Amino acid sequence: MAYPFSDADVAFLRSAEGVAALRACAGLSLRPGDRIADVAVVRGVAGERHAAAVLETLVLRGKASSKIDGSADWLFTGDALQQASASPVARHRAARLAGRDVHDVTCSVGADLVELARVARRCVGSDLDTVRLAMARHNCGRAEVAATVLRADALRPVSTGAVVVADPARRDGSGRRTWRPADLLPPLDELAEVHRGRDLVVKCAPGLDPALTPWADEVELVSLDGQVREACLWTGGLAGTARRATVLGSDGTQWTIAGEEPDEVPSAAPGExxxxxxxxxxxxxxxxxxxxxxxxxxxxxxxxxxxxxxxxxxxxxxxxxxxxxxxxxxxxxxxxxxxxxxxxxxxxxxxxxxxxxxxxxxxxxxxxxxxxxxxxxxxxxxxxxxxxxxxxxxxxxxxxxxxx
Structure with missing residues (x-):
């Protein structure tokens, strides 16, 4: 079970004392066989009260290193890191919004928000979770991007004119993946209805049936290094085609194919x-x-x-x-x-x-x-x-x- 960070935990981790503790423990192996020794070291440096938060942060930073660029000194919760987009995928999505005003209404710890803020004209991130908001402010600061971070409900608009970006939670209380739009948080149909008339971008799991989201003008399937990472729903002026596939590589390669291209091919005996x-x-x-x-x-x-x-x-x-x-x-x-x-x-x-x-x-x-x-x-x-x-x-x- 993921460690339940509190507001007090985040305040400590962002303090000079917390930063020093994280740096002092950064060299720990964190391997299962060294768990008892690592815990003893962390308790000695951070004290019993803060040891769990420090240790969990070190573990999560290790996991994030291969997923999110430049995140060596970021803060995460376990669930937030799991749901965050890999940097190449987040950058690709953000690139389609370059020069626009953007509001990430489910910004969580700011992994996508950072990439949006790099290219947007103005950028706002909001969430209901105060722990994640504090982490988002920290992470935006470490990434040196300008984004306004505030507490707000994704289903109660607090901005006008900006593109709305959302990444609804894709797990229910039991931890099982859920695929029905009504089971997501916030529910997809409610999200689309609340923001009707505005350009909307919604990141979804790749297994989502597009027939369940008829309000989406474009469905883009995105893969990274051969693994399908997401289905992104685009509406209004952001949509360029009904169906699109984008293939990304960690080496920076990228290509895309759309539904308007020719599709007349035969079925025949195998070639070479x-x-x-x-x-x-x-x-x-x-x-x-x-x-x-x-x-x-x-x-x-x-x-x-x-x-x-x-x-x-x-x-x-x-x-x-x-x-x-x-x-x-x-x-x-x-x-x-x-x-x-x-x-x-x-x-x-x-x-x-x-x-x-x-x-x-x-x-x-x-x-x-x-x-x-x-x-x-x-x-x-x-x-x-x-x-x-x-x-x-x-x-x-x-x-x-x-x-x-």
């Missing part, structure tokens, strides 16, 4: 390669658009796997070595013939557990391979492939080998 589109493209329903852009086609019109003779640049693609009707007996024979010992299994359209199948195959060779299992029409098909990372130039590179 199989391509598994980024999850943002799949969730946005833009697989055919992506195929048309890159000269690919579908193996089956109902399956997201694509194929072609030249894979798109910058992707991990799968060069087909052999394929045929799938059965466990035939697959075992193919693996022996190709001397496969290390095996990755990718599946779409079939009810097969890849881990259980790998155990049953008992691959014992010296080669690496990827097996793509899918169906074409009603027939299950297995493709034995070699995975390769395609560089940005688009030319096939060295094989990367399958994942564990």
């Amino acid at each position: 390669w199989i391509v598994d589109p980024d999850g943002a493209v799949v969730r946005a329903g833009l697989v055919r658009h992506y195929a048309a852009r890159h000269g690919l086609w579908q193996l089956d019109e109902r399956i997201a796997y694509l194929t072609g003779d030249t894979p798109p640049p910058g992707v991990r693609a799968f060069r087909i070595a052999e394929y045929g009707p799938y059965s466990e007996k035939s697959l075992r024979s193919i693996l022996r013939r190709h001397e496969v010992g290390r095996l990755e299994i990718l599946i779409r359209g079939l009810d097969v557990d890849p881990d259980a199948l790998r155990r049953r195959m008992k691959p014992r060779g010296t080669e690496e391979a990827t097996v793509v299992l899918t169906r074409v029409g009603r027939s299950p098909v297995a493709y034995l492939c070699r995975a390769e990372r395609i560089p940005a130039t688009g030319a096939p590179g060295n094989g990367t080998g399958p994942a564990d």
Whole structure:
């Protein structure tokens, strides 16, 4: 269970004494095996009263280091850090609001607010949680951005003219993820109704069904380093297309595809390669658009796997070595013939557990391979492939080998 920070905790952590305690304990390992020793050190430095808050802050800063840029001296709660956007995703969203007046009505500890404040003309952040507001003020100060932070209810507007940005809480009291708009805090439909007529941006979980938010003019699915991070809802003058997929990389790479692009592609026999589109493209329903852009086609019109003779640049693609009707007996024979010992299994359209199948195959060779299992029409098909990372130039590179 996450540590319940109090207003007094935050006041101490922001004080000279608290800052000194955090710095003095910054070198602790924080590994589970060192827990007792670390607690003793923190108690000796910060005292019994503040030890838990200091220790939790050190742990959260460690977790934040790979998610939020420049957060080494920020303050977090566990839930706030978990819900905060990774910096590349927050920057991408903020870039679409550059030069505007922006009000983040669920600013929490300020992770998104900081990125908004870097590019907005004027920026306001508000929340109901006084602990998180105090942390947001601290974090904005450490990031050296100008943002007004105040206490306000997202469902009771206190600003006019500004773009409204919101990130409703996505967990209920039991800690389970919730997907119904009415279960979010604040509820999506109420949020949209209260701010009707204003440009609205709402960050949601990627599993949210867009049909449940008909008031959204654009739904943008965003991935980072191959993992789908969010569905962002845009309204009014901010919307540029009904559906969009944006693919971000931690290395600064970025591309996007929209629903207005051509989507006429055939379903046909496999080419030299199989391509598994980024999850943002799949969730946005833009697989055919992506195929048309890159000269690919579908193996089956109902399956997201694509194929072609030249894979798109910058992707991990799968060069087909052999394929045929799938059965466990035939697959075992193919693996022996190709001397496969290390095996990755990718599946779409079939009810097969890849881990259980790998155990049953008992691959014992010296080669690496990827097996793509899918169906074409009603027939299950297995493709034995070699995975390769395609560089940005688009030319096939060295094989990367399958994942564990």
